[in-house]
Amino acid sequence: MTGQSRKKKYNPEELRMFIHQYGETGDPDLQELLVRAYTPLVETLSKKFVRGQIMHEDLVQVGMIGLLASLRRFDPSFDRTFESFAIPTIVGEIKRYIRDKTWSVHVPRRVKELSPKIKRVVDELTIQLQRSPQIADIARYLCVSEEAVLETLEMGRSYHSLSMDSELEADSDGNTITLLDLIGSQESGYGQVEQNLMLDRALNVLDKREKEIIQLTYYQNLSQKQAGDVMGMSQMHISRLQRRALGKLREALKVDQHETVM
Numbered sequence: 001m002t003g004q005s006r007k008k009k010y011n012p013e014e015l016r017m018f019i020h021q022y023g024e025t026g027d028p029d030l031q032e033l034l035v036r037a038y039t040p041l042v043e044t045l046s047k048k049f050v051r052g053q054i055m056h057e058d059l060v061q062v063g064m065i066g067l068l069a070s071l072r073r074f075d076p077s078f079d080r081t082f083e084s085f086a087i088p089t090i091v092g093e094i095k096r097y098i099r100d101k102t103w104s105v106h107v108p109r110r111v112k113e114l115s116p117k118i119k120r121v122v123d124e125l126t127i128q129l130q131r132s133p134q135i136a137d138i139a140r141y142l143c144v145s146e147e148a149v150l151e152t153l154e155m156g157r158s159y160h161s162l163s164m165d166s167e168l169e170a171d172s173d174g175n176t177i178t179l180l181d182l183i184g185s186q187e188s189g190y191g192q193v194e195q196n197l198m199l200d201r202a203l204n205v206l207d208k209r210e211k212e213i214i215q216l217t218y219y220q221n222l223s224q225k226q227a228g229d230v231m232g233m234s235q236m237h238i239s240r241l242q243r244r245a246l247g248k249l250r251e252a253l254k255v256d257q258h259e260t261v262m
Contacts (some may be wrong), residue, residue, distance in 0.1 A: 009037075010037055015082070016082065019034060019076060019082050022034060023076060028260050029057050031068075031071065031230065034071055035067065035068070035071075038067055038086070041083070041087075041089045041090075042046055042060055042063035042064055042090055043060055043063075043067075045087065045090055045091055046062075046094060049094050059097070062093050062094050062097040063090045063094055065093050066086070066089045066092065066093035066094070067086060067089075067090055069089055069093070070082070073089075076153060110152075114142070114144065115147075117142060118149060118152055118153065121133070121138055125137055125141060135149050198253060199249075199253070201252075202249050202252035202253050203249070205249070205252045206245050206248055210244065211245075212230070212231065213227060213242050213245060214242070214246075214249075216230060217238075224242065225238075
């Protein structure tokens with residue numbers, strides 16, 4: 001296909017002829033010609049759905065999928081124009097993309113389908129009732145339960161997630177407060193894990209008998225006399241070995257902490 005033919009604008013009769021020929025032959029050159037001819041239609045339809053973080057280019061790409069599907073499925077024998085067949089298909093692809101791909105978290109499909117209906121009905125009922133509609137008004141209009149409306153409104157807040165670094169307000173000193181500042185907390189468990197790991201390494205400096213004494217007196221909470229009964233030693237002997245074991249552990253922990261800092 002020449003560059004001149006790519007830039008040429010075709011009248012409706014010519015486009016109908018090309019669509020008919022494409023339906024019979026599937027000619028890729030005709031497909032390219034028709035896609036170029038109807039790209040402005042896809043771009044115009046896509047602009048109607050651009051909002052928030054939804055990019056126009058993404059919607060155009062999705063709309064192109066609908067255009068190609070319309071070209072493949074259109075039957076010229078029916079008494080209707082291609083545009084009247086293609087527009088609902090293109091819009092349907094765009095709406096499906098918005099429904100399925102633009103929520104920050106996964107929510108049930110019924111919520112995705114009901115959410116836009118509620119937004120539309122709220123506007124309509126506000127005009128009709130001359131007041132903000134209540135949950136019961138919306139549920140009655142849509143023929144759904146009030147619980148379904150409440151569920152959808154609550155989950156609708158998940159359409160866009162909020163960054164943990166989002167700035168919410170300033171404190172009394174003028175410092176910015178983020179969401180992380182409000183819900184985050186210091187996890188004490190990390191320090192406990194680190195201490196346990198250091199202690200496990202330090203225990204390696206003890207001999208078998210010293211480890212058993214530490215196990216009995218500190219992990220099983222036995223008294224020195226009870227530990228002596230278990231090990232067949234006097235309480236005085238247990239006390240002396242315990243002091244020696246603790247001294248070794250203190251020295252080992254000092255070395256471990258120094259190496260960690262270094």
